[in-house]
Amino acid sequence: MASNSRRRLSFVDFAHPQAWHKLIEYAQVTIAFTKLITDFTNQWAKICFLASSQLHQLVIDFRKKTETEIRGKCQLGGMMYDLWESLLLESELESQSLKKMACLMEKEICIPLGSFITSKSVQLSINKQHRSDLNEILEKSHEIVRELQEEYAKTYNDSGVTPEFHRAHNLYVLELTGVNSLLSKYQYHILPQLLQGMEQTQVEIIDTVCQNLQLIASLIQNYHEQRHCSLASFVVTSTATNPNEELENYICSMNETSGGSSTPPVHIEFESFVSPVNTRNTISSHYLSPHTTSTDQLIVYAAPVIQSQLSSRCKQTGERIKEIKKDKSTLLTNISKTPVKQSQPQQQQQPHEDQQQ
Incomplete structure (x- = not known):
């Protein structure tokens, strides 16, 4: 069972110095990716904080406008006004939810993930420096062994088997034994532990990144479900409104405020x-x-x-x-101007005309 679940290859299989830079590059990329997620979450939290503040100020401004421009001129009430107040309240709850989600992102994701990145970055630097120091020690040891070997060979060629030759031989063998012992411990114990530690670090980074991504999704889902339930309740309430009943209630309220007196009939005066x-x-x-x-x-x-x-x-x-x-x-x-002879018949004719007239 263990052999089936175990990976066929690990970092230990890449102990060769030529593969070291690939392991370092992979570790650096995973840390950079984790830092990218942290920055994304941090900026998202800032946007939520800003949106929460702006939405809160928006609700305050429109509540003031409602009081001065609406309620100050007419005592508006009923379901229509209640729905408006409910919408402002839902907006206020939206602002608080955004602020709460931003606080959770900053507290549960940004700060822990930032500390985790710092720790793993320091650990990677230590591992890099550790192997660099070991390689430098091994190179120096090989150089010392090579110098002693050259001195040992030169002594033998110059003087043969002499006390100087035995002294050079002993120094060379002791150094050779120590270097081989160090190389054995480094190759079979120190370097595998170093590579296993780096591998475990990468496993922790990957697991932490996945957990934080799931946590981000969970926070958004919880926020969405809470707001969805609240807004769904608001929508259900608003669909149950009756405009006729709303207007009738307002008319009844007008009658109540007037003291219950009947409204006099309107007298129409028509134009004549x-x-x-x-x-x-x-x-x-x-x-x-x-x-x-x-x-x-x-x-x-x-x-x-x-x-x-x-x-x-x-x-x-x-x-x-x-x-x-x-x-x-x-x-x-004209008659008065004519002769007398002619005037008499005319005078006789004139009364006759007057009679006719």
Whole structure:
């Protein structure tokens, strides 16, 4: 079972110095990715803080406008006003929820993840420095062994087997044994532990990143569910409104505020016909009997017209009489200027014409 769940390869399999830079690069990328998620969450929290503050200020401003521009002019009430107040309250709750989510992101994700990144970055630096120091020690040890080996060979070539040769031989063998022992411990104990530690660090980083991403999603989901339930309740309440009932309640409230007194009926005063001929003889509709029929009203309205026609006819007759009298005076003047013989028949004819006239 253990062999089936165990990975076939690990960091220990890449102990060669040429593969070291790839392991370091992978560790640096995972830490940078974790830092990227931390920065994203931090900026998201700042945006939530800012949105919460702006939304809170928006609710305050519109509550003031409602009091001054609406409630100050009319005592508005009922379901319509209650829904508006409920919407402002939901917006205020939205602001508080955003602030709460921002605080949770900052407290449970940004700060712990930032500390985790710092710790793993320091640990990676220690591992890099550790292997660098070990490699430097090994290189220096190999250099010392090589120098002793050269001195040992030179002593043998120069003087053969002498006390100096034995001393050089002992120094060379001791250093060679120590370097080989150090190399063995480094290769089979120190370096595997170092690589296993780096591998475990990468496992912790990956696990922490996944957990924090799940935590971010969980916070958003909880926030969404809470706000969704609250807003869904608001929508259900708002759909149950009845505009007719709302208006009737307002009318009833108006009647209650007026002391319950009945509203007087509206009296309509109609305009009456006024004749342009003689306003004195115009009969106003105010003096008509309420039992007057439409035919009587037509006769009354036609009387001024008939009177106007009679007056015009009399005026024409008077003007005609004046013209006849003028013609008569002209004729008499002409007769007075004619001889006497002719005047007598004319005088006899004149009375006859006057009689005819």
